[in-house]
Amino acid sequence: MTTLDNLPIAVIGAGPVGLAAAAHLIQRCLPVKVYEADATVAANVRDWGHVRLFSPWEYNTDPAARSLLQAHGWQEPPGKAMPTGSDLYEAYLRPLAETPEMAVVIETGATVKAITRQGADKVLSKGRGTKPFVIAVSDGNGAIRRDLARAVIDASGTWTAPNPLGAGGILAEGEAESxxxxxxxxxxxxxxxxxxxxxxxxxxxxxxxxxxxxxxxxxxxxxxxxxxxxxxxxxxxxxxxxxxxxxxxxxxxxxxxxxxxxxxxxxxxxxxxxxxxxxxxxxxxxxxxxxxxxxxxxxxxxxxxxxxxATGQRPDLNLTRELRLDLDPWLESAKALGPLIDPNLHSCGSVPPHGHRELAHPEPGFFTVGIKSYGRAPTFLMLTGYEQVRSVVAAIAGDLAAADDVHLVLPETGVCSTNLPVGGTPASSECCDAPAPVKVDACCVADAEAKAAGQSGCGCAPARTPGKVAESAGCC
CATH class of the missing domain: 3.50.50.60 (FAD/NAD(P)-binding domain)
Incomplete structure (x- = not known):
């Protein structure tokens, strides 16, 4: 049996967040292997390359990736300019993948079919965390090889798993035939x-x-x-x-x-x-x-x-069937994120800072990052994913002080409510923030922080019952 020492960290997916994860691992001198199913990196980005992002360059590049590029003479695009998907690929992601440090760790045309533990399905508990991960990889010609990894960062995204036309979450009658x-x-x-x-x-x-x-x-x-x-x-x-x-x-x-x-x-x-x-x-x-x-x-x-x-996407869970995951029961996001991003409860444009602890699963050494960490929720920004992987890589490296020092400031949408009338605008009394932490007698994060500081609250509607969904229209 192989031990975990000297095995690489596997990164699944070479999109913006997966490449950022690799850049952070390289920056910390940790061995890494990136698996990309398509013929080029950022294949999903290239698929929507004609679309102009509504966030400028300053929100769409990762610090570790920028440092790696700049070491090779890269000129950063103007921070306030808004790239298309093609711009993002040509001016940032492709040059990043072509740096010598990245090029040697990225394998394209490598489809990860499954992830498990060496000699153990998901039922076995004894010694589970000491067993290497096994990555079943297809080369596109029918052959499957098995690579070993110390840890796995799943940044495979959701773009290739669209929701169906049918409102019930399954194909509408006649959808396949049409x-x-x-x-x-x-x-x-x-x-x-x-x-x-x-x-x-x-x-x-x-x-x-x-x-x-x-x-x-x-x-x-x-x-x-x-x-x-x-x-x-x-x-x-x-x-x-x-x-x-x-x-x-x-x-x-x-x-x-x-x-x-x-x-x-x-x-x-x-x-x-x-x-x-x-x-x-x-x-x-x-x-x-x-x-x-x-x-x-x-x-x-x-x-x-x-x-x-255009009904959104969902995570492909077949990949991780033999791993022990802790998912939100309806969003299929990382469980700790579910209450913070649930579109049934609020439409706020930001979530509280979160990192390796919220993205981890009962499977030691496995992390879901990027838009896949949000499951079926639609409000992900790349900036979120970059901070996620910074924290996760720091945790893998054993630097828990850096891993727990998470900072995330996202631009607000101006839409922040749980009970808007059709065509209406948010009521002024409503709380414009993410939901409060579980078991806190508050309606949202801002309210919880205000009360923790000795104030009466943030001025929003009455607090909810701890652990229950808010019944008041004032709580988001």
């Missing part, structure tokens, strides 16, 4: 996919920033070709989270995205069907019709030529 008429994620409407959408009727399903980008691109296409028609369907009726905080958003481009989307709907440029739960898709000649339920009963949308499914 695959030729569906696109998941953010198609390049104005670029490589233009011929598919121009002069046609497209239904966009979803209420996040991905849906907003697609809708606004379709609107630009409709300006050039008025035969282009847009229908937008959302499961919820409260659209304030996607419309955003406007000028109150600390990321102006994010605020503008929501404002532009609202203006598109108000002007009649897109037909909105809110409160629509998709049940089935059926063919109508060369088009398709979508059937679903609303508060008023059964409804059909269509016929349409194309459906863009």
């Amino acid at each position: 695959a030729a008429s569906l696109a998941y994620g953010i198609p390049d409407v104005l670029g490589r996919d233009r011929a598919t959408y121009e002069g046609r009727t497209t239904l966009v399903v979803g209420a996040g920033h991905s849906a907003a980008n697609v809708l606004l691109d379709l609107a630009r296409l409709a300006e050039r070709n008025p035969a282009t028609s847009i229908v937008w369907a959302t499961r919820g009726e409260n659209l304030m989270r996607v419309y955003g905080g406007g000028s109150a958003d600390q990321l102006p481009a994010r605020g503008q995205l929501g404002s532009s989307l609202k203006a598109l709907v108000d002007s009649g440029g897109a037909t909105l069907v809110a409160g629509f739960s998709v049940l089935r898709v059926r063919a109508a000649g060369e088009q398709v019709v979508v059937e679903g339920e609303t508060a008023q009963g059964f409804r059909e949308i269509g016929p349409v030529d194309r459906i863009v499914v």
Whole structure:
């Protein structure tokens, strides 16, 4: 049996957060092996390369990665400029992967099929933490090899595991059969996919920033070709989270995205069907019709030529089936993060600082980081992932003082409420922060901190019962 000494730390995924993890490991002189399933690093970023981020460069690069690049003469892009996905790849991620230190530890075309412990499935407890991790890796030709690792940082993301069109979390009836008429994620409407959408009727399903980008691109296409028609369907009726905080958003481009989307709907440029739960898709000649339920009963949308499914993503848990994970029961996020990011409870744009302790699992040496750590929650920013991996790598290195010294300041969205009216704005009495820590007699973090300092509170609505979801509309 192999011991843990001198084995590398395995990083699954060579996206922005995975590469940042590798940079921190290299900075601490720890052996690392990065596994990337695609032919290049940052393949998922390249897939949405046509999309401009609403966060500027200063929020999208990692300190350890910058130091590594600068040692090789890299010139940092202007901090306030907002890159596209392609810019992020060409000006930051590709140069990072090509540095000599990184190039020797990254393997592309290497799909991790499973992770386990050497000689132990998830049932065995005795001596579990002393056994190396086994990484089952496919080279794409059917062969599987088994690599050993001291620890594992799972930064594999969620982009390749989109949520289905069906409102119940499984494929809608007829969804698989209608695959030729569906696109998941953010198609390049104005670029490589233009011929598919121009002069046609497209239904966009979803209420996040991905849906907003697609809708606004379709609107630009409709300006050039008025035969282009847009229908937008959302499961919820409260659209304030996607419309955003406007000028109150600390990321102006994010605020503008929501404002532009609202203006598109108000002007009649897109037909909105809110409160629509998709049940089935059926063919109508060369088009398709979508059937679903609303508060008023059964409804059909269509016929349409194309459906863009922008309903978010979910983590692929098959990879870690033989590991002992502690997940939030409905978000499938790291369990400690669930109450802080649950979209059922609040729409705040930031979460309290968190690091290795919140991202760890009952499986010693295994950490979920990046957007996968958020599970099905949609509010992740790259800056969060960079601080996550800094803390996790410090913990792996045994530097607990640095690992526990976690700092994270995210730009607020200007939207912070649990009970907004449709098209409404946050009430002034509501608490604009993440939920309070469990077992604290407070409604949110700000309230808890104020009371800990001897104050009566932060001025929000009455505190919730410890351990229970707030019943007052004032608690977020």
